[in-house]
Amino acid sequence: MSDLNKLTIAEARDALKKGDVTSVELTQACLTAIDGADALGAFVHKTPEIALERAATADERIKSGDAPAMCGIPVGIKDLFCTKGVASQAASNILEGFKPEYESTVSGKLADAGAVMLGKLNMDEFAMGSSNETSAYGNAVNPWKVDDRNLTPGGSSGGSASAVAADLCLAATGTDTGGSIRQPAALTGTVGIKPTYGRCSRWGIIAFASSLDQAGPMTKTVRDAAIMLEAMSGHDEKDSTSADLAVPNFEAMLTGDIRGKVIGIPREYRVDGMSDEIEALWQTGRKMLEAVGGLLRRLLQPRPPCARADQARLRRGVRARSGCDPDASDPRRGLWSWVHGGCRPGRDVSSGRVHRDREPRRSAGYLGACRARQAGTAARTATHRQTLGRGRSAEYRLCAGTGRGFCFQAGKMVVERRDVSP
Numbered sequence: 001m002s003d004l005n006k007l008t009i010a011e012a013r014d015a016l017k018k019g020d021v022t023s024v025e026l027t028q029a030c031l032t033a034i035d036g037a038d039a040l041g042a043f044v045h046k047t048p049e050i051a052l053e054r055a056a057t058a059d060e061r062i063k064s065g066d067a068p069a070m071c072g073i074p075v076g077i078k079d080l081f082c083t084k085g086v087a088s089q090a091a092s093n094i095l096e097g098f099k100p101e102y103e104s105t106v107s108g109k110l111a112d113a114g115a116v117m118l119g120k121l122n123m124d125e126f127a128m129g130s131s132n133e134t135s136a137y138g139n140a141v142n143p144w145k146v147d148d149r150n151l152t153p154g155g156s157s158g159g160s161a162s163a164v165a166a167d168l169c170l171a172a173t174g175t176d177t178g179g180s181i182r183q184p185a186a187l188t189g190t191v192g193i194k195p196t197y198g199r200c201s202r203w204g205i206i207a208f209a210s211s212l213d214q215a216g217p218m219t220k221t222v223r224d225a226a227i228m229l230e231a232m233s234g235h236d237e238k239d240s241t242s243a244d245l246a247v248p249n250f251e252a253m254l255t256g257d258i259r260g261k262v263i264g265i266p267r268e269y270r271v272d273g274m275s276d277e278i279e280a281l282w283q284t285g286r287k288m289l290e291a292v293g294g295l296l297r298r299l300l301q302p303r304p305p306c307a308r309a310d311q312a313r314l315r316r317g318v319r320a321r322s323g324c325d326p327d328a329s330d331p332r333r334g335l336w337s338w339v340h341g342g343c344r345p346g347r348d349v350s351s352g353r354v355h356r357d358r359e360p361r362r363s364a365g366y367l368g369a370c371r372a373r374q375a376g377t378a379a380r381t382a383t384h385r386q387t388l389g390r391g392r393s394a395e396y397r398l399c400a401g402t403g404r405g406f407c408f409q410a411g412k413m414v415v416e417r418r419d420v421s422p
Contacts, residue, residue: 004029006167009073009224016062016072023062023072026170027055027116030074034118034168037143042163044079044137045087045120054116061114069251070231071114076163076172079120080127080156081107081215082204086117090206091135092125104204105236106173106215113231118169122159127180127208132158142188154184156208160218161188171219171228175205177212185218191225192218198243200229201236211241212314226250259293266301 004026007015015021031051034043051074058072082088082100089095103111111117122140124132132140132155140158142151143166153162157174161184164172174181176194185192193216200215207213217228230250236242270282290296 003167005033005074005170007170008220009070009170009227010221012073012170013069013071013227017067023055023058023074023116024052026072027051027074027118030118030169033166034163037166037168039141040143040162040166040168041122041135041138041140042159042166042168043076043119044091044122044135044159047086047117047119050086051116051118054111054114058114058116068113068231069227070110072116073114073171074116074118074169075110075228076118076121076160076169077107077110078157078160078173078175079123080175080206081120081173082206083107083117083120086120088120088206089136090126091123091137093136095206096136100204102204105201105238106205106232108204109234110173110228110231115231121157121163121172124156124158124180126206127156127175127177127213129155130179130183131155132162132184135159144188152187154187156180157184157192157218161185161190161192164188164190164218164220171217171224173215173232174218175208175213175215177208177214181216181218190218190220191222192216193225193229195229195233196243198241199245200232201234201239201242203236203238203242209314223251223254226254256292258289260295261293262295262297263289264297264299266299268301 004012004021007026012021012026016023016026031046031048034046037043055072055074058067061067061071077083079088080090081104082102084101084103085099087098088100089098107117122132122135122137124130125134125136128134131152133152134155135158139150140153140155140162142153143162144151152158153165157172157176157180160172160174160181163169165188174184174192176182176192179194181192181194184190194214195216197212197214202210202213202215205213205215215232217225217232219225219228227250230247233247235244265286270279274282286296
């Protein structure tokens, strides 16, 4: 077989089981492609020795008949995942030379399933970016070209998207806080999934915003994403937010039958000035869904531009909570100020009364309409503790009207104060 690196996971899996190809051959084809694509800046730490050793082990496993679907499949690992004995520096010079003595749960699950790690992939520094231009390694480049310019593959999982699109690996891991899998997948013509929070363990992943981060697969096809996600998923006792749920056979769910499924089309996403090309693609997509039985419904999603700003506030709040925000130590900055229009420090808060902020938030309509979806990735309740003297202290909790989560009740915030023991 030729062009082995261009196979999908499903195609390679079937070829491996039939004996038409070996994992060593598949891996060698990818390593050759990687060495010829340094200009893309996708792979930043190559591990050919580890890859060929794991490939040989996978071939023996396949011959014995004990081969999960990912066995022998060459993959790339985003530099945000800690990999034992292999540089894991989140694309930052701060962590230069860091080689963990432990393996992240997700990369460990892939290794246990027989997947072959080809190396570590480029990304935005500490996953804080959307174009892969903040990396200590330099930019990752989109393999798709329209002229002589180097185009962005998106971010923060830009290296993963570039590597999969350029057929340097059959699949890659990514992480998504506010679009870092989905956006680069869209910009490179690949498939990316942000799983439900808790489906994949976060243990061993260098955190951006812990209550929003989630690992997911980046692949060439939807079927491949289903295969890889099953291998990545599962309960992990080392991650307190890991969902203790059975992992289904995601691939078996791909029936292609969407008859009767209601698909929402936000009216606001068709903006003024949208190019004719994008408009045509939008209409083509609608017709495709209708042709196979989908029920399309137009949705009203007020003020979608505010969603990005709200997401930024959520991320900053979580960073402050985890001590990653330089302003977190000051109650008038960091932990409080990110809500912008919700709770604010001052006389009403320190008086100890439970109160609602009366200033309407710009995004109240959006958050109210999307409460269920947003709450699925909610940050933890933020707490600020203040010493009152005489052995007493007070605890302030930012919470919604129900007392849990951040700003998911028509955009209003509640501040609750209670005296606590020292």
